[in-house]
Amino acid sequence: MNKLTSSPTAAAESLCLSCGLCCNGVLFKDVELREGDNAEQLESIGLPLERLKKKIRFPQPCAALCGDNRCRIYADRPVRCRQFECALLKEVNAGHVEMSAALRIVRTARERAGKVQRRLAELGDTDTALALSIRFRRTKRRVESGALDEETAETFSRLTLAVHDLNLLLRDSFFLHE
Ligand code: SF4
Ligand code: SF4
Structure with a gap:
């Protein structure tokens, strides 16, 4: 979801632009707006918002995600997107994981997500507009x-x-364990 933090490190830029898993419907099925977000403005720049009771969300895969994993509305992206860093990115930024190792993990995760998509297609589901x-x-x-x-x-x-293989990797490397 985050492509890059507000002052992106070179590591974050290179890793996130190779990844996109937090925006493309693999990690999340939607993202909730937070205090400080301007819903009308986000809608006006192309985020399709869903209003459910008091919550406002937008679905993933994100309508603002470009093919090269960049965020089309980067300068105006929602608060949650500005704040989010997955566990892997945190580990790279902290110097605990080498960039080359992180890129391998991202590549494996994307391959596993691709495998899930192929199996879904074999079973008749080709709706790539929905989260995995x-x-x-x-x-x-x-x-x-x-x-x-x-x-x-x-x-x-x-x-x-x-799906099991993908979820294991997402759990171990991308979700935060607090
Ligand atoms: S608004 Fe940008 S950073 Fe946020 S989920 Fe969409 S593509 Fe990702
Ligand atoms: S899942 Fe992590 S590494 Fe991938 S784009 Fe999001 S923050 Fe960056």
Whole structure:
């Protein structure tokens, strides 16, 4: 979600521009606005906001994410995006993880996310406008609600394994353990 912090280090820039996982629907399914955000202004620059009771959110994959992992509204991005740093970025900035190792982790995570997307597509879900977790849950419901032929059952079990592998890496390397 964050592409870069307000004064990006070279490490952050290089890592985040190779990654994009916090904006592209792999880490999160949505982002909540916070105090200090101007909802009307964010809508006017292209963020599609959803209002649910007192919360205002925008879905991921983010409408402001460009193909090169840059944020199209970087200068005006929401508060949460300015504040967010994943665990991996924090570790790199603290000097605990080498940049080369961090880039390998990002590459692996993106490969695993790609594998999940391919398995979803094999099961008929090609809706890349939705977050990966939503697509997986929806596909799981659909598959489990019908009688499974052998091939579908096999593909679904490969999908479940791919999601498990991805989630392990996200949990170990990207989510903060406080
Ligand atoms: S507004 Fe920018 S930084 Fe925030 S989630 Fe979207 S692309 Fe990422
Ligand atoms: S998940 Fe971490 S490394 Fe990847 S873009 Fe977001 S802050 Fe940067």
